[in-house]
Structures are given as C-alpha cells and as structure tokens.
Amino acid sequence: xxxxxxxxxxxxxxxxxxxxxxxxxxxxxxxxxxxxxxxxxxxxxxxxxxxxxxxxxxxxxxxxxxxxxxxxxxxxxxxxxxxxxxxxxxxxxxxxxxxxxxxxxxxxxxxxxxxxxxxxxxxxxxxxxxxxxxxxxxxxxxxxxxxxxxxxxxxxxxxxxxxxxxxxxxxxxxxxxxxxxxxxxxxxxxxxxxxxxxxxxxxxxxxxxxxxxxxxxxxxxxxxxxxxxxxxxxxxxxxxxxxxxxxxxxxxxxxxxxxxxxxxxxxxxxxxxxxxxxxxxxxxxxxxxxxxxxxxxxxxxxxxxxxxxxxxxxxxxxxxxxxxxxxxxxxxxxxxxxxxxxxxxxxxxxxxxxxxxxxxxxxxxxxxxxxxxxxxxxxxxxxxxxxxxxxxxxxxxxxxxxxxxxxxxxxxxxxxxxxxxxxxxxxxxxxxxxxxxxxxxxxxxxxxxxxxxxxxxxxxxxxxxxxxxxxxxxxxxxxxxxxxxxxxxxxxxxxxxxxxxxxxxxxxxxxxxxxxxxxxxxxxxxxxxxxxxxxxxxxxxxxxxxxxxxxxxxxxxxxxxxxxxxxxxxxxxxxxxxxxxxxxxxx
Amino acid sequence: xxxxxxxxxxxxxxxxxxxxxxxxxxxxxxxxxxxxxxxxxxxxxxxxxxxxxxxxxxxxxxxxxxxxxxxxxxxxxxxxxxxxxxxxxxxxxxxxxxxxxxxxx
Numbered sequence: 001x002x003x004x005x006x007x008x009x010x011x012x013x014x015x016x017x018x019x020x021x022x023x024x025x026x027x028x029x030x031x032x033x034x035x036x037x038x039x040x041x042x043x044x045x046x047x048x049x050x051x052x053x054x055x056x057x058x059x060x061x062x063x064x065x066x067x068x069x070x071x072x073x074x075x076x077x078x079x080x081x082x083x084x085x086x087x088x089x090x091x092x093x094x095x096x097x098x099x100x101x102x103x104x105x106x107x108x109x110x111x112x113x114x115x116x117x118x119x120x121x122x123x124x125x126x127x128x129x130x131x132x133x134x135x136x137x138x139x140x141x142x143x144x145x146x147x148x149x150x151x152x153x154x155x156x157x158x159x160x161x162x163x164x165x166x167x168x169x170x171x172x173x174x175x176x177x178x179x180x181x182x183x184x185x186x187x188x189x190x191x192x193x194x195x196x197x198x199x200x201x202x203x204x205x206x207x208x209x210x211x212x213x214x215x216x217x218x219x220x221x222x223x224x225x226x227x228x229x230x231x232x233x234x235x236x237x238x239x240x241x242x243x244x245x246x247x248x249x250x251x252x253x254x255x256x257x258x259x260x261x262x263x264x265x266x267x268x269x270x271x272x273x274x275x276x277x278x279x280x281x282x283x284x285x286x287x288x289x290x291x292x293x294x295x296x297x298x299x300x301x302x303x304x305x306x307x308x309x310x311x312x313x314x315x316x317x318x319x320x321x322x323x324x325x326x327x328x329x330x331x332x333x334x335x336x337x338x339x340x341x342x343x344x345x346x347x348x349x350x351x352x353x354x355x356x357x358x359x360x361x362x363x364x365x366x367x368x369x370x371x372x373x374x375x376x377x378x379x380x381x382x383x384x385x386x387x388x389x390x391x392x393x394x395x396x397x398x399x400x401x402x403x404x405x406x407x408x409x410x411x412x413x414x415x416x417x418x419x420x421x422x423x424x425x426x427x428x429x430x431x432x433x434x435x436x437x438x439x440x441x442x443x444x445x446x447x448x449x450x451x452x453x454x455x456x457x458x459x460x461x462x463x464x465x466x467x468x469x470x471x472x473x474x475x476x477x478x479x480x481x482x483x484x485x486x487x488x489x490x491x492x493x494x495x496x497x498x499x500x501x502x503x504x505x506x507x508x509x510x511x512x513x514x515x516x517x518x519x520x521x522x523x524x525x526x527x528x529x530x531x532x533x534x535x536x537x538x539x540x541x542x543x544x545x546x547x548x549x550x551x552x553x554x555x556x557x558x559x560x561x562x563x564x565x566x567x568x569x570x571x572x573x574x575x576x577x578x579x580x581x582x583x584x585x586x587x
Numbered sequence: 588x589x590x591x592x593x594x595x596x597x598x599x600x601x602x603x604x605x606x607x608x609x610x611x612x613x614x615x616x617x618x619x620x621x622x623x624x625x626x627x628x629x630x631x632x633x634x635x636x637x638x639x640x641x642x643x644x645x646x647x648x649x650x651x652x653x654x655x656x657x658x659x660x661x662x663x664x665x666x667x668x669x670x671x672x673x674x675x676x677x678x679x680x681x682x683x684x685x686x687x688x689x690x691x692x
Contacts, residue, residue: 077618077645084621086644113646120638121652132614133646 001235004208006183007476008228009194011533012203013246014181015239018221018232019159020212021166031101041095045102048143053082055139081136087113103144110137160221162212162230171196181223183230185210188471189479195459195509196279201286201533205230207473260291260536266545272521274539275332275529277507281319284326286532291539294332294390296529297455297507298323300378301340310374316381324389332390334432334455334529335382337375337407339364339396359469364397369406379414386426394432394455399439401446408450432503436460441489444496454497455529458508462486480563481510487519487558487566494524505529515570517541518577522554544578599632599664602676605656608683612653616681618645623678629665631675642675 033041060075081087087109094105114133161174161182171193174182179202187193187206197204203225215221215232222231222242231238264272275296276287287295303311303319311319323333340363355361368375385391395407408431418425435441436457448454458481463469465485468478480486490506497504505527510516512530514537520528521542530538553573560566606612612620624631624642631642635657640647642661653659661679663671 073615077615080618080622080645084618084644084646085625086641086647113650116650117652120635120650121654133649 001238002211002214002232004211004230004232006205006208006228006230007187007189007473008204008225009187009189009206010197010200010202010204010225012181012201012225013242014160014203014223014225015220015234015242015246016158016160016180018162018215018217018219020215020217021161021163031104032099033095033101035099038096038099041102042092044144045091045095045105048102048106048140049082051143052136052139053079056082056136078132078136078139103141106137106140106144110134159217160223162215162221164212166193171200171202174200174202176200176202181225183208183221183223185212186471186473188469188473188476189509195531198509198512198531198533207476209473260289262291262539262543264291264293264539264542266521266542266547266550268546268548270521270547271526272542273505273527274535274542275334275505275527276532276535277512277529278323278532281322281326283532284323287535288326288328290532290535292331292532292535294334295323295327296332296334296505296527297394298333298335300336300338304338304340310377313377313381313384316378317384320381320385320391321388324385324391327389330390332392334392334394335385336394336396336434337365337378337382338368340367359463365395365403365407366397369403369410372410375410376414379411380418383411383414383418383425383429384423386429387424391426392430392432392453394434394453396434396457397436397460398433398447399437401443401450404433404447404450430503434460434507435493436464436508438465438489441493444493445499448496448500448502451502453503453505454493456490456493456504456506456508458486458490458506458510461489461508465489480567481508481513481516482557482563482566482570484558484560484562484566487523490520491523491554491558498524503527512538514538514541514578515567515574518545518550518553518573519557519570521545521547522550522552522557541574541578549577599662600668600672601663602661602672604659604661604676604679606653606659607655607680609655610683611655611657612648612651612659612679614645614649616683617648620675620678621645621648624671624675627663627665627667627671627675629663629668629671631671632662632664633679634660634662 056075056079060073060079063075064073090109090112091105094100094108095102100108110133117133158178158180160180163182163184165184165186166182171182181203182197183205184193185208189206194204194206203223205223205225205228208230211230211232219233220239222229222234222239224231224242231242234242264274266272273293275294276283276290276292277297277299278284278287278295279299279302284295300316300319303316320333320335327333362370379393382391382393393411395404398404398407411431415425415427430452432453432455433440433447433451434457435444435447435454436459438461440447441461444454462479462481462483466478466480466483468475494504496502504525505511506520506525507529511520511528512534514534517528517538518541528538553570557566557569560569608616610616621643622645632639633642633648633651634640635651635653638651640651642648651659659679661672661676663675
C-alpha cells in the first residue's frame with residue numbers, strides 16, 4: 001500500500017481500478033493503411049520525425065544555455081534516436097510491410113525496445129530509464145496526432161483516471177458513468193481542470209508529484225478528494241474503511257438534497273441569494289436540484305473548445321436558452337462573456353507567438369476587445385437570449401475603466417444593430433463586471449458607478465494579488481483565499497458596491513467553501529455564486545448563522561496577519577456555529 | 588568517414604570489453620557509442636551473453652541494459668575493422684559518456 005498526498009480539488013471518495021494514461025501513453029488504435037497510401041504514410045512519419053528531432057535539438061540548446069552542456073546533452077541523445085538505424089528500419093518495416101498507420105508504428109516500435117530493455121534490465125537501476133523512450137514516443141506522437149488525444153473514449157468499465165496532467169477539455173469530456181475519479185501528478189487548486197471536476201462532482205486530487213511509475217492499469221486505487229489522498233494498492237482494512245466513508249457520503253448528500261427547498265435565510269432572518277456556477281447548459285439541472293436561486297456565473301468557454309470553428313450566434317443562443325428554460329421564470333442567469341485565457345484553450349484566436357507571460361497577456365476580455373467580430377457575435381446571442389428570461393451580461397478580467405467602457409460601448413452598438421434588425425431583446429439588460437484584477441478592486445468606487453453589479457472572481461484576484469501562479473504546486477501555499485490582503489480587497493469592493501447601490505457577489509471557489517461563509521456574510525455579501533454541489537453545505541451554514549455574529553467574525557478576521565491565522569480562526573468558529581460540519585469534516 | 592587499414596579478409600575481429608561507466612551503458616553513452624561506430628564502414632555488433640545487437644544503433648545498445656562490470660563482446664567486420672576495433676573497444680570501456688564525447692571529438 002502506498003499513500004500519496006496531493007491537493008484536494010473536488011470532494012468525494014472513489015474506489016476502483018486504475019486507468020493509467022501517461023505511463024501507457026495515449027491509446028493508439030492498431031490501424032492499417034491501404035497499399036496506395038503507404039508512401040503518404042511514410043512521408044507523414046518522416047515529417048513528424050523531423051519535427052520531433054528539431055524540437056529535441058531546440059530543447060538541447062535551451063537547456064545547454066540555461067543549465068550547461070551536461071544537461072543539454074541528455075536531449076542530444078533524444079535527438080539521435082530520430083536517426084537511429086534500427087529504429088528507422090523497424091518503422092519502415094511496420095509501415096511498408098505491415099501497412100500500419102504511422103502512429104501505431106511509432107508506438108509499437110518504441111514499445112518493442114522498451115520491452116527488450118525492461119526484460120534485460122529487470123531488477124537493475126537502469127530499469128526506470130525507459131521513461132526516456134516514452135518521452136520520445138510522446139514527442140513523435142504529438143506531431144502525428146496534432147492536438148488530438150482521445151484516450152478516454154471507449155472505456156469498457158468504470159475506472160479511476162491517473163495521469164500526469166489532464167487538460168480542462170480532457171476533463172470535460174470524461175463520462176461520469178465511466179470515470180469514478182481522477183488523480184494527477186501536476187495541477188493546482190484552482191486550475192480549470194479542478195473547477196470542472198468540481199462542477200462535474202468528480203472526486204479529484206491533483207499536484208501529487210511523480211507516482212505513475214508505481215501503478216499499473218487495473219490496480220485498485222482509492223481517491224479521497226476531501227483529504228487530497230491517493231492510495232495505491234490499499235490494504236483490505238483501509239479499503240473497507242474507505243468504502244464505508246464513501247457510502248456515508250452518498251447518503252449525506254441525499255440528506256442535503258432533501259433540504260433543498262428550505263430558504264437560504266440566516267437565523268436572524270436575513271435572506272441570502274445562493275446562485276450556481278455552471279459550465280455546461282446541462283448543469284443548470286444540478287442548480288435547480290439543489291434549490292439555487294439562479295445562475296450567478298455561466299462560463300461560456302465550452303462553446304468554443306474542442307472544435308475547429310467558432311460557435312455560430314445560433315449555437316450560442318440555443319445553449320443560453322437551454323439554461324434559461326431549465327432555470328425557469330424569475331431566476332437570473334448571468335452569462336459571462338468569453339474568458340479564454342492562458343491556462344485554458346488558446347486556439348485560432350490566441351496570440352500568434354507564444355506569450356512569455358500568458359496569464360498577464362492577451363486573455364479573456366482583452367482577447368475579445370481585439371477580436372470584436374468574435375465578441376459581437378456572443379453579445380448578439382446574449383442580448384437575443386435576454387428576450388426570454390432574466391439574462392444578465394458580465395465582462396471578465398476587466399482591469400481599467402476604459403476597458404469596461406469599450407465593452408459597454410460595443411454592447412450598445414450591438415443593441416442598435418438588433419433594433420435595426422427588428423430582433424427582440426431586453427434594452428435594460430443588467431451589466432456587470434468581474435472584479436478579479438487588483439486594479440479593478442482598488443478602483444471599485446469608480447467602477448461601481450458604471451455597472452449594475454460586481455462579481456468578485458476570487459480565483460484570479462488571489463492569483464494576481466499574491467503573484468502566485470495558481471497551477472504551480474510549488475507556490476500553492478501562497479495562494480489562499482484567507483490571505484488578509486485578499487480579505488481587505490473584498491471588503492473594499494463590497495463597501496464600494498454598497499455605497500453606490502451596485503449589486504455584488506463572490507463567484508470564486510471561495511464562495512463554495514462553507515468555511516468562508518460566515519466571513520463573507522460578515523463582510524456584507526448577500527449573494528454568493530458557487531458550484532452547485534457546494535450549495536447544500538453553504539446553505540446549511542447560512543441557516544445556522546446570525547448576521548451580527550458573522551460581522552464580528554469578519555471584523556476579527558480582518559485584524560489577523562496571515563492566511564494561516566485566518567483559517568485557524570475560521571475553523572474554530574465553524575466548530576461553534578456548525579459542529580455537525582466540523583465533526584463530519586476532518587480538520 | 589575514417590579510412591582504416593583494410594583488413595585482408597572480412598572475417599570479424601573481436602574484443603571483450605568490461606563496462607566501466609558507473610552508470611552502465613545508459614542512453615547517452617549508448618548513443619555516443621553508436622554515433623562513433625557509424626563512422627566506420629564495418630558492421631559493428633555488440634553482444635551480451637546470447638543477445639546480439641547492432642552497434643550503430645543507440646536504442647538497440649540501450650536494450651542490452653548493460654550495468655557496470657558487464658562483459659560485452661565487440662565484433663567488427665569489414666574493410667576498416669582493424670582501425671575500428673581499438674577505437675571502439677576503448678569507447679565501449681569509457682568510464683563516462685563525457686569521456687566518450689571527448690573521444691569522438
């Protein structure tokens with residue numbers, strides 16, 4: 001039994017057989033090509049080999065320049081394999097004689113070498129070196145496959161996915177009936193992969209560090225998304241204990257669903273509006289099932305990913321209408337405009353040259369303002385949807401007032417166009433802005449005069465305030481919603497909003513963590529938007545809270561000097577307010 | 588391409604070499620050796636017990652998984668075999684890949 005610790009990003013416990021993605025590489029189907037296509041396939045193969053060799057040489061130069069020739073020469077060996085006579089001869093035979101597709105030929109040839117190597121090197125310190133060969137295989141396959149990686153299609157039985165890393169889009173296509181959970185070597189707390197896992201209610205642990213070499217597909221593993229633990233080859237006693245915990249959790253979430261129709265109101269009678277964050281139209285169901293008052297954040301990036309062309313206005317509209325229909329009369333749906341960014345999906349609209357610092361580069365609304373046809377198309381669809389329900393539009397990643405004004409100007413232009421075209425829409429559609437860049441938080445008083453509502457995006461706000469990359473596990477400890485600097489910014493934004501009668505909510509991960517609920521209520525928030533599966537737990541805290549008490553908690557928290565002090569303080573308060581949750585929790 | 592003294596016949600020349608690189612014949616060392624071997628016209632074969640591989644292929648040499656102190660049989664056959672054998676056996680016995688790189692230059 002091996003117990004590994006990582007970053008818990010999506011709660012829940014799962015037990016099942018492992019599906020190791022990267023150690024086994026991408027799954028390459030055994031495909032043959034017709035005889036007349038063999039030459040074509042050879043050409044494709046050699047183009048990929050040349051590209052991979054070029055890349056390896058480049059890596060060698062980079063590493064040599066940065067770390068010295070000793071390290072660079074490791075990649076010189078990688079580059080040499082692309083002209084290795086035996087490797088090339090094998091590939092030639094596999095494609096010409098056996099007529100295998102290039103991908104399969106590469107995969108097969110590498111695997112033959114690895115097999116021979118591992119058999120010969122069994123029990124010696126050399127055995128793990130086959131990682132280099134897999135690295136080379138991936139390098140070539142990357143060029144052959146382009147961005148296509150379809151390892152998770154066609155799963156026969158439910159599995160727990162173990163991988164070096166999963167991209168948000170890979171996570172998004174996981175079939176919940178076939179995947180119990182996942183765990184990855186890389187990744188951070190608020191990566192989009194984590195957010196999606198949470199939205200899908202898929203237990204997940206990320207940022208574990210190297211472990212894929214210690215596990216083989218089919219092994220039983222346990223993912224504990226509450227504690228952030230991955231257990232390989234569990235002892236029977238441990239497995240039994242986890243089975244019990246898993247079953248208890250399932251029945252507890254059932255209990256919360258029973259509570260869904262109770263109002264989100266504090267003990268002293270203050271109403272809280274709890275809204276859901278969603279990615280996909282289907283998730284609106286998860287919101288209504290848990291009694292959400294509406295959708296506070298509808299992320300629209302997923303209309304854009306996993307496809308070669310942009311979504312049409314009609315596709316936008318149909319997706320929005322599905323959400324509006326599911327939410328029903330009188331429930332707001334806040335549609336956030338495209339927030340494609342550095343850590344997400346840079347497709348055709350991304351910068352031509354890779355940016356040195358993508359999270360500080362052309363992302364989100366910055367990208368939209370540079371590509372106004374793309375932006376206008378979405379604004380048109382949002383406006384048209386506003387004829388059918390309480391639709392609100394929100395701009396992400398606004399850093400300055402002129403940026404916000406440009407967005408509003410474009411929105412007004414699109415309204416004019418629609419008016420001329422005789423399309424129906426809500427002319428007074430509420431307009432909001434995300435507050436997620438420190439500059440916007442600092443200028444909140446000025447911003448508050450120009451919009452109907454704010455939504456504080458704590459994930460980015462924390463990342464930019466603390467200058468800590470949110471996906472880098474080495475600095476993950478700096479990244480904390482409890483940091484006093486973050487709390488002060490939130491307070492300033494809430495105060496500014498209240499002064500000007502502007503609506504305000506928090507829509508980052510923070511609002512879905514019941515630990516922070518008393519603090520947020522105490523800071524003056526009356527509206528929160530969170531992942532639907534967190535709604536019951538947050539509502540449970542709200543219903544046990546007095547606003548006066550919450551204000552005292554917030555005031556006290558604001559006097560503390562470190563994130564750790566704040567968290568410890570909130571844990572103590574939780575024990576008092578909601579002993580059930582504290583007892584059921586593990587802190 | 589080096590022009591060694593042509594051997595009178597094409598019967599292979601042999602040498603037994605002990606791997607002295609403390610990391611064994613690892614990837615970099617294997618490829619460095621293969622690169623050197625490729626400079627000769629002769630066929631170069633490296634054998635570990637009953638496994639025999641092409642000495643001009645780094646990836647094949649790697650599959651020998653030769654740990655330190657492994658005895659390898661080097662077999663060189665061809666017109667420049669006499670020139671190749673001493674150079675290649677020295678290379679195969681080199682204590683480090685860096686040393687081998689120097690030998691190549």
